[in-house]
Amino acid sequence: MAHFAAATAVRHRDGGPEFDVELDPQWAIGEKLHGGYLLAVLGRAAGAVTPDHPHVTAVSATYVTPPEPGPAVARVEVLRSGKTLTQVRAGLLQEGRSRVEALFTMGRLTDEDPHWTDLPPVKATPEENCFLSPEDPPGAGLRVPLMSVVELRLDPEHLGFALGKPSNRGLLTAWMRLADGSGWDPLSLLVALDALPPVTYDLGIPGWAPTIQLTAYVRRLPAAGPILVSQKAGEVGGDRMDEVCHAWDSKGRLVGQATQYAAVRVPA
Amino acid sequence: MAHFAAATAVRHRDGGPEFDVELDPQWAIGEKLHGGYLLAVLGRAAGAVTPDHPHVTAVSATYVTPPEPGPAVARVEVLRSGKTLTQVRAGLLQEGRSRVEALFTMGRLTDEDPHWTDLPPVKATPEENCFLSPEDPPGAGLRVPLMSVVELRLDPEHLGFALGKPSNRGLLTAWMRLADGSGWDPLSLLVALDALPPVTYDLGIPGWAPTIQLTAYVRRLPAAGPILVSQKAGEVGGDRMDEVCHAWDSKGRLVGQATQYAAVRVPA
Structure with a gap:
């Protein structure tokens, strides 16, 4: 389960809005599962229902109650699908209660250079x-x-x-x-x-x-x-x-x- | 309706999760209602159900489909209420369809100075x-x-x-x-x-x-x-x-x- 792909795997329940997931205790700070990891799990589920827009391009989340490691449910709902993006609402649930709520904009990323940037890398030690x-x-x-x-x-x-x-x-x-x-x-x-x-x-x-x-x-x-x-x-x-x-x-x-x-x- | 308070007024429907609102065409860019204005309307509804935490302290929103000026429904749901904050999910609906989805953290603000800041005012012309x-x-x-x-x-x-x-x-x-x-x-x-x-x-x-x-x-x-x-x-x-x-x-x-x-x- 140390592998990122395995730790964020999702299993679709009968084509409905819900995915079964298994939250991995290694992706944690102390006893608390890591917030970015939980978004990655939800993002994996979102991507599974938006094949034309496979990548998370933007996400906003609110952390309601810390989930426990182990089984959980990722619930996703497509709000709107356009030409270049799909907007998805997602929730992570345990015992039927919402633990994390998130709003995703899914799209298709490339590795092209930017048109303009004011965000060059910070100076860093090698x-x-x-x-x-x-x-x-x-x-x-x-x-x-x-x-x-x-x-x-x-x-x-x-x-x-x-x-x-x-x-x-x-x-x-x-x-x-x-x-x-x-x-x-x-x-x-x-x-x-x-x-x-x-x-x-x-x-x-x-x-x-x-x-x-x-x-x-x-x-x-x-x-x-x-x-x-x-x-x-x-x-x-x-x-x-x-x-x-x-x-x-x-x-x-x-x-x-x-x-x-x-x-x-x-x-x- | 030019007054901000009137333009963002909300009317609670029978103590349920829904509020009636009237979207004011003056708070617009061209024909499109202004995104910050729409959040203010939702924030007013959120505050109405969180009397201990009357102020919006954080909000994240996704703009699904532009709403039209006129009647709309703000739907709010308290996700969790704690000692210093209440988390609220909110949606703005017209014709039963979600137009804006938002996640609020409500709290109680003061006018105290910060403990530490790296965000002084920008230089500006008077x-x-x-x-x-x-x-x-x-x-x-x-x-x-x-x-x-x-x-x-x-x-x-x-x-x-x-x-x-x-x-x-x-x-x-x-x-x-x-x-x-x-x-x-x-x-x-x-x-x-x-x-x-x-x-x-x-x-x-x-x-x-x-x-x-x-x-x-x-x-x-x-x-x-x-x-x-x-x-x-x-x-x-x-x-x-x-x-x-x-x-x-x-x-x-x-x-x-x-x-x-x-x-x-x-x-x-």
Whole structure:
């Protein structure tokens, strides 16, 4: 089940709106299944009913109640199908209750260069000089099984927090590969766009920052090789934070981007 | 109906999940009702069922089929209610068909300063030296009734496109006030976060850029007076674009932010 494709497999129930899925405990932070992984499962189900538009190009999700590892149901409904996109509403259910709700725009991606961009790759330390994030990060206070399936190498430039010297920029960057050796694709990118540690670590704020809502756009098919991912805090206040995330492929092209609205507890 | 409060009024049907609404043709771009206005209507209905969490703090929406001005139904469903937030699914329906689907996180905002921010106001020309955007913008090829209810003053620094000299930065900024004289609030901010002309104008790309998905966060209660709003393109390619938007109140504090995934036709 460590393989991404197996961990996100879906089985259609009699051509109806429901798919049986098996949520894999390895794609988790502590006991909580990873938010990007759950979207990848829903995106796989959405793609199964939109053959003309096989790729997730945009998704917005709200995390209602954390699902447990094990059997669950992905329910998908096509809202509208057009020439270049299909809009899909999806829900992840356990015990008949909605755990994640998501709105997908499915399309067909290519690997073409952009017409115009203002999102060049961030400056980063070469992958071989970055630090592989372990399953038991020192000081995190919880196991991160996700790090056994995603090889995440943190840029030491932003690791001051681990030495008690956060930079106060609210920025983390990392190189990422799938541990199963498969290349990145539009579904696995949804994992990468939410896989960095909380950027609040770089602001000297300990503790997890649970995602409330996440929005991700996939912009093109990634080239082979690792991706570079940066995550940045915007503003922290009122026990809430926004973060933006960008991912570039090995050719330096933007492949995905995300924004999230997260809960954060600022120590008094 | 020019008043924002009247144009977004909702009437609860017998305590069920449905509200009757009347979509006002003044809140429109050409013949199309404005996307932020439609979210404000849905947000008003969501707030009516979440008295402990009266404010929209985050919303993600997908635009399925443009609704027509006139009667419509807002359908809301509480997904989960917690101590600090309530998650709501909402749909705008006409003739029984879904026109807009949205996921709301409702909460309670204050006007407190942030704990930390990396989103200070953009540099802008003083409001009195900016250009009031007319209902019939020269060269736009369509009437913009929205400009009769939102006073939008464009920063001349980013108006080169109107003289045939786009800056190629993909950036527009403006000061905004509601024409009815009311102050900005969390619902009307949803209009402001999608009210600027397409930033593609500043890239020399003509034509409208219809929003496919929009995500907005409201961060605090705005101070009295105008807001400053900036909208920026990220990347344009494959007939799609992402844009980010930020809004600051008259005290220079971030009050709202948004990202959208839009369709764009790049001339060959």
